[in-house]
Every structure is written in C-alpha cells, then in structure tokens.
Amino acid sequence: MKRLVLAALIALAPPVLHAETRVPTSQAEISLGFAPLVREAAPAVVNIYARIVTQGSSTPFRGDPFFEEFFRGFGQSRPRVQNSLGSGVILSDDGIVVSNYHVVGQATDIRVVLNDRREFNAQVLLADKEADIAILKLDGVEDLPSLDLRDSDQVEVGELVLAIGNPFGVGQTVSSGIVSGLARSGTATGNARGYFIQTDAPINPGNSGGALIDVNGDLIGINTSILTRSGGSNGIGFAIPANLVREFVHQARAGNARFERPWAGVTGQNVDGDLAASLGLDVPEGILIAGLHAASPLAAAGLQVGDVITDVDGRPVNSGQEMLFRMSVKGLGETARVTAWQGGEERSFDVEMMAAPEDPPREAVVLDDRTVLPDLKVARANPAVIAEYGLSLTTEGVVVTDPGANGLRAGLRPGDVLLEINGDPVGAPADVAEMLADPGRRLVIELGRDGRQVQLRFRL
Structure with missing residues (x-):
C-alpha cells in the first residue's frame, strides 16, 4: 500500500522511529493530525459478528468454579447460542482476514462487515487457541483494501501507534498511543499465551482482532487482550506480533488444517x-x-x-x-x-525446525459400543502426542486423546495417561479396548494427571 507520513499533533524533538518516518515540518502538517493515516488504513479493518452454538446442560451449578466439574454431563443437554463481536484485518485483496481465535475459532456462522458497510460470509481456514489467532477467507471477493505486514522485530519501544477496531460494538474507532514494551510474555488475559507487543493505545472489548499500525500504516500487531480488573482499558494492551501472523497466513494458504509449530523437545x-x-x-x-x-x-x-x-x-x-x-x-x-x-x-x-515426530506410531484406537466407555479415544505416547497435550517429556504409555461422552462423565480428561485398569497395567492402546470390553462388576482406573496419580472407581 502507499507509504504514508504521519502529521503529528505536537512537534517535539525527533523520536527514534521507523527509518522512513519524520516529524512534521509545517503548520499544515501539524493540523492534519492522524487523518491521512486513518483514511488509508481504516478500510482494511473490519467488524466481525460470529455465532457459536454449544451444547450445555441445565445443571444449576453451571459457572461454579468448584461444583461445575462434578456435575459436568448431568442434566438435559440443550443447544445454546453465543454471539461474539470482534474485529479483523484484511491482509490481501482476495479476502484473507486475520482475527482472534476467541472471536471466531469455534463459530458456526461468521459475518464480516467492511468499513463501507458491505457484508460477506467468511470461513475459518486455520485457527489456533494457544496463539489466539484465526485466519479467515471471505467468500466471493476481490480487490479489497488491505494492510501490509511489517517486520515486527524492527518495532521499537516508544514508536507511535494507532489501534483500530470496534470496541463495545459502537462502530469503528481509532485510538492512539505508543509501543510501551516488547517481548511481553505470560501477562495477557484470555486464551493467548506467549509473546506480545505492549501498547498504551486504549483497547477495549470488541477491539480483539483489530489492527495495531505504525506511522506508515503498516500492521505491526493484532490486538488481542488487555490487563484489567474492571473490564475497561487501563492503558495496558497486548498485540500479537505481525511476524507470527505472517507464518499463520503462510500455513493457511498452504492448506494446513492446524497450525504446526516446530518442536524443541x-x-x-x-x-x-x-x-x-x-x-x-x-x-x-x-x-x-x-x-x-x-x-x-x-x-x-x-x-x-x-x-x-x-x-x-x-x-x-x-x-x-x-x-x-x-x-x-x-x-x-x-x-x-x-x-x-x-x-x-x-x-x-x-x-x-521440525515437527514433533510420530515415532513410535501413536496406534490410535477408538472404543466401540461393546465396551463400557464407547467413543473413548486413546493413543500411544510419542513426541507428537506429548507436544499436542502438553505432557512431560518423559511420558510413556497410553494417553486419552478424547474421553467421549461417557468417559467425560466418568471423570476422564484429554491428556490423562492410563496406568492400570482393574489392577492390570496398560501397555498399548489396543489393551484398553480389551480391558473395557468386560471389566466385571467394578471398574478401577489408575491414571496420571498433571504429575499426580488419580484413581477413578465405579460400580457397573
């Protein structure tokens, strides 16, 4: 896109900014403020309306931090519709849009509204909860306005930035500030965990997925969360760096169904x-x-x-x-x-830079209706399984990858390591199906969870 020069509100001593920026040199430039920059960048920032349908039970303990886990799965299951409001940024003229996972990651219906009020349906190409990033593709579009991704490693503390998004659903809003910090990790709220750019540009609910741009109109980050106790902006906002967004777009265009991270082991x-x-x-x-x-x-x-x-x-x-x-x-x-x-x-x-290897093979098994826990899915622990479920590097044995409805009610969770069933050691995924086909009148499962040993007991 065309390079823009910031006409700042106040002319001070030249700050250390991106190599192609400069301070205003005339009264005319000072009076313009951020208007030329916003005029060029704002059309590429969109509003996103997403609908998420979830199955929930009518237990009175929903939302209780202690009892909800014990009563999970009890009560009549009913579909619940949740509406999500957020922002997104167009990255290419053919309709590639980036937003946050917590805005659209599990949505069944996504509607994207452009700055000029045009509306389009969108599909999720790639979404990752850990990074809180989702890549979308708009249906039937061409020649859309877009923002260029800047090398976020070149961003410096003190640079002037603008945050563009749709806070509280009031409509597209622009706020200004500076880059307050770099390499922030483990401080943001929400789904995202990792490495962020910090800014004091006001960010509020609904800004999620919106743009953090520099004084040239280039995208340096995707606004994702704030640090707050009241729910409003306290001037501590976090954005996902553009370099990580670039890799997500690359993998989405390559057809990846899930984001693949290099494995360190x-x-x-x-x-x-x-x-x-x-x-x-x-x-x-x-x-x-x-x-x-x-x-x-x-x-x-x-x-x-x-x-x-x-x-x-x-x-x-x-x-x-x-x-x-x-x-x-x-x-x-x-x-x-x-x-x-x-x-x-x-x-x-x-x-x-390699993916976690599938060695030994995971030997995945799905239990059928002939067992007491149908739809339970298990696999052998290997580096890929260990990485996928965040297990210890020394984990061995058989891992629960999906407990299924009955397994969930029984207390099993994804990532549990099955140690023994009715006193017999679990050696391979195929053993689980055999052990649960006819366990007798009682069932005792010994498992490892979060570094602890847990025992589940049942009468059948």
Missing part, C-alpha cells in the same frame, strides 16, 4: 540473578536446559542439559514463550541459529 528454566551467579554468568539472561528428549532437534545439534540458551537467530530469548515464538516465526523446514553457553564458552548451533 526441551524443558527449561528462566535464568534469574541467583541462577546466573551459580552458573558463573555475568548477566541473568537466557534459558537453562533442564531436560532434553532423545529425539529433540536441539540434542541432535549438540546442545546438552545444563546449557544456557541466550538467543535464536540473533534475537534474545529469556523465557520459554519467547523461544517458542522465535521457532514458530522461523517455520518448519528451516534452520535456526541457536546461541548458548556450553562448558563456560559461548557457542552457536544450527538447529532444524
């Missing part, structure tokens, strides 16, 4: 002052490798337990979220340059 610990002193480091930085899976690409590259990873491709990493972000942006099939302290010296390693 590592557990780590953030290096604080005390840990840095014990390791002989001058500065508390990086991630201490506490565990490595045998199939980890980091292990294959030569990294070891006890090493301290300090950067990926020249960018510092000081938390697991930052490292995952750097690997996700790099993309599968690429090679990342990882720098680490090993044996008292700084070394560099070339690490392959």
